[in-house]
Amino acid sequence: MMKSLQHYWQQLRLRWARGLPLRDTVVLVIVVGVTTPALLLLTVEQQLAQKSQQALIAQSELSLMSIGSVSIAEPMWVVDRNALDAAAGRLLENPQVIAVRIEEHMASAPVVERLRAGYTQSLDAETRAQRLRQRSQPVMRGNEALGTVTLWFDPNFGQGLLRERRSQMLWLVAVQVFASLMFLMPLLVSRVLKPVERLKAQASALLDQGAGAPTEVFDWKRQDELGLLGRHLSQVKGQLGQLFGQLENKNAQLQQMALYDQLTGLPNRSLFVDLVQREMLQARRSSQRFGIFFIDLDRFKAVNDSLGHAAGDALLVDISRKLRATVREVDVVCRQSGDEFLILARDVGPWEVLGDMAQRVLQVVEEPVRLGNSTARVSASIGISLFPDDADDFETLVKHADVAMYQAKSLGRARYSFFHSELNARLQASLELEQRLGQAIEAGELVLHYQPQVDAKTGRLVGVEALVRWQHPQRGLLYPGTFIGIAEECGKIADMGVWTLS
Known part of the structure; x- marks a missing residue:
């Protein structure tokens, strides 16, 4: 029993600490509000009744x-001894009296002492312990005192009346609480609890609106404070709806700016990286292959310089549209930067499939484009790498496609080339020469060899041809065919011309 009470008390404390529901709180407030004044009134009334009853009991005694x-x-x-006994018996019939003692002043007269039936306690001991009230009064005959009568009274007499009155008051309080609950609860439910529940649902709907869920429309017609609060929440809902709409538009714009090229609308490199990495996971699970196209436009710089940047942008937009229309729906076209594009060719089979796709791309890029009053025509160089044949990560795949693209340019432009390992070795050597070439001019590693020019008819010397050579510290003497093309691509050819003339 004690464990059950302790458990109930702990549960009540936990619920109180967490916060009671509103309905329970209202019921508790009603009960406390009704019972507290009633119990206080009952306590005061009991004290007053006890005081007045004590006075009445004393007067009765x-x-x-x-x-x-x-x-x-x-x-x-x-x-008359019999009459004395009878008089003592009549006194004991009163419920207030516990015992009667009659003492005569005559020395030979016996003491008459009568106790209530069933009472066996010592009167003197009970009196000393203040558990009985004792009153004595002389028995007078005219002016002569005949003896003394002593009565012991029950101190609990009257408590039964008080208990009965208290019980009636408690029942009255209980009826009052029940009547208050029956009357006030429907009123509070209809006027307070239900509107508060609607406000709660309306506030929850605001959260659902933030999550994108459809929300219920709440119509408040009441003119009190709760109705005013509900109308304010409805206004907040409308304002939040506008704000969420603006935020969604802004997020869409930011996502477009973060993941798509602003000029062409194509996926940018960031989005392309994510798509290729997902394709790698899928290809590994299903043992599939896919290709990466690296496209660089030939002669685009000339168009940009001659017709202006606006014309160059229009050309890029037109080529982007053609590329999207040429590849399959499952493929992805990306503008990497400037005049460079990447294509993710998904789920490819033989090499010939990629070759046919590259050939179609070359054809659509070479189509003339009308730019204002002028017509521009460019071509493309395409490098192709395969997953997982050439690499199994994004950066290496794109790098190898870039290497193959430079191979296509070296073959005469407007071509496509597949990556193979020899191209990578050749590119590494070219990059090394490119990095070393600038230092070679400053270090005086370039030398001139003069080749005489002789008139074939006369045999006379008519001139000399200056041929530049590079005395490489590790590779020895390098001929122009090894480094002149690299000098042209990296912009060092002008410095070499100045050095030759000087």
């Missing part, structure tokens, strides 16, 4: 003493 003294005087005067 004095009356009993007077009546007893008068009723005993005549039998004591005539020395």
